[in-house]
Amino acid sequence: MKYFLANLAVHLAVTLVFVILSVVFSNRNKRGKTKNPFAYFLPVIFCAIAVVYTFFYTAPRLLDFAAVKSDNYYSYTGTLEDVSGLNNSLTVDGHKYYINPLRSIPEEGSNVKVRYTKYGHYVVEIVIAEEMDVEGSIDEENSTSLTSMDE
Numbered sequence: 001m002k003y004f005l006a007n008l009a010v011h012l013a014v015t016l017v018f019v020i021l022s023v024v025f026s027n028r029n030k031r032g033k034t035k036n037p038f039a040y041f042l043p044v045i046f047c048a049i050a051v052v053y054t055f056f057y058t059a060p061r062l063l064d065f066a067a068v069k070s071d072n073y074y075s076y077t078g079t080l081e082d083v084s085g086l087n088n089s090l091t092v093d094g095h096k097y098y099i100n101p102l103r104s105i106p107e108e109g110s111n112v113k114v115r116y117t118k119y120g121h122y123v124v125e126i127v128i129a130e131e132m133d134v135e136g137s138i139d140e141e142n143s144t145s146l147t148s149m150d151e
Contacts, residue, residue, distance in 0.1 A: 003100040004061075004068055004122055011058040018050035064117035068124075073115045077129045080105075080112045090123070099123040 026043040028034050067073065078093035087101040097116050099105065106112055106128050113129040116122060 001068060003102075004064075007098075007122075008058075008061045008065065011053075011061055015050055015054050015058045018046050018053060022046035022050060060120035061122070063119040064122060067117050068122070073124055074118055075113060075115045077111070077113045080108055080110050083108060090126075095121070097121045097123045099126065 022043045025034075025039065025046065029040055029043060034040055076092065076095070078095075080090060080092055081094070082091040083105055084090065087099070087103075087105060089096055089098050090105060091097075092112060092114055097114055098121055100123075103126070105126065111129045113127050114123055115125040117124070
C-alpha cells in the first residue's frame, strides 16, 4: 500500500511539473520574452506531454485509489512469462502488471495467482497457484442426479 501511494504521489508530481512548465512558457510567450521560434511551441508540447502522461500513468492510479483503500481487487491465474529488469513489472499470459520491486517474485514459468487493481494493474499479492486435477474430479458412475428419481 505504501508503494502504491508513493508511486501515485510521484506520478502526480510529474504531471504537475509538466503543467507548471506549460504555464511558465505560456506566460513567457504572452509577455514577449521568447526569442527562439521553437520556444513558442513549448507550452503546447508540455501540455500535450502532460495530457498523455496523465492518460497512461496518473489517471489509472487515481482511479485505483478507491479500490486500494477498500481492498477491492481483481484476481487472475496464469503462467508468469517475464519479469522486467528492475523487478517493477511482470507479464502473466501476455498481460503486464506493475509490482513493488522489493517484493519476492516467483520464478518465470511458474503458475501464479495475481491480485491486482482494475485500471493501473498494480499487483497487491502474487502467490504460486496449485494446479488442480479437474479431469478426475467428477466420477460419473457414482454421481446421482436429482432429476432421475423415477427409477
